Amino acid sequence: MKSFSSILLWLLLIALVAVPSFLFYNWVMQGKEKAAAETTSTGPVANVFPPSQDATPRPAAAPAAQPQAALAQAAAPVQPAPRPAPAPAQQAPAAQPQAAPAPAEQSPSASANAPEPAQALQPEVSTGAEQGVEVSTVPKPRSWYAPKSERDPTFSPADYRKLKEEQMQREEAERLQRYAERNKPREPGPETRINLQGIVGNAALINNEMYYAGQTVRGVKILKVGVDYIIAECVTGSCKGKKFKKVMR
Known part of the structure; x- marks a missing residue:
């Protein structure tokens, strides 16, 4: 068991050392590959000023002559250089549009009578003050109608007579309704329902019976029951919620 455990410990130690070593080796190799790629990617610098399109190729430089040939050429008699042939006439340029003829010089009198350019181009504007007419900003009506009466021309006299009769009937009905409401018999007040005959202590003699505060009668x-009066409230009918004071007589 001891040997087996020692083997396991050695294997674990080897694994712990091998993994960082492998990672370090991989990192070094990647750095080398990256540096090699950067060196290969940088090529010759392109010409900053590219040659023009119409440039003609220049002849290659002639090799340097041998010293002997140079001495022989110097010893040979100098011959006059042949005269160059006359250069052919250059081709005439394409015909250009004919320029407009220059204006003829005007005489001093004509130039004096001629209007200035600014005055000639400026339009003649006549203001309302010069013409003596005020410009109105109100739009003119397209049509105009001034009726002499308020009668609708689409209604006939018979229609107006009928409308007037209907209006009179409505007014008469409203007048009769107001008269009936004014002469309608009024409901007697709550004061007439009870007859305060006397007060004995905290009790009130009403309609020949004794009542205390909080009780209801008719x-x-x-x-409240006072010395010679009571305070009551109507709880039924149209006078509901009305409070009044009844004094004993």
Whole structure:
């Protein structure tokens, strides 16, 4: 068991050393490949000023003559150089559009009478003040109609008579309704429902019966019993919520 455990420890130690070594080797190789790629990618510098399109190739430089040939050429008699042939006439350029003829010089009198360019180009504008007419900004109406009366021309006299009769009938009905409401018999107030006959202590004698505060008689609730009066509230009918004071007589 001891030998087996020692073997395992050695294997573990080898693995711990081998993994960083492999990673370091891989990193070094990648750096070398990158440096080699950078050196190969940098080529010769292109010409900054490229030759023009119409440039003609120049003849190659002649090799240097041998010293003997140079001495023989110097010893030979000098012959006059042949006269160059006359150069052919250059081709005439393409015909250009004929320029407009220059204006003829005008005489001093004509130039004096001629208007200036600025005055000739400036349009003549006549203002309203010069013409004596004020310019109106209000648009003119396209049509104009001034009726002499308020009568609608689409209605006939019979229609107007009918409308007037209907209006009179409505006014008469409203007048009768107001008269009926004004003469309508009014409901007696809550004061007439009870008859305060006397007060004994905290009780009130109403309609021959004794009542205390909080009780109700004929739709009237007694709120307070005083010395010679009571305060009550109507709880039924159209007078609901009305409070009143009933004094004993």
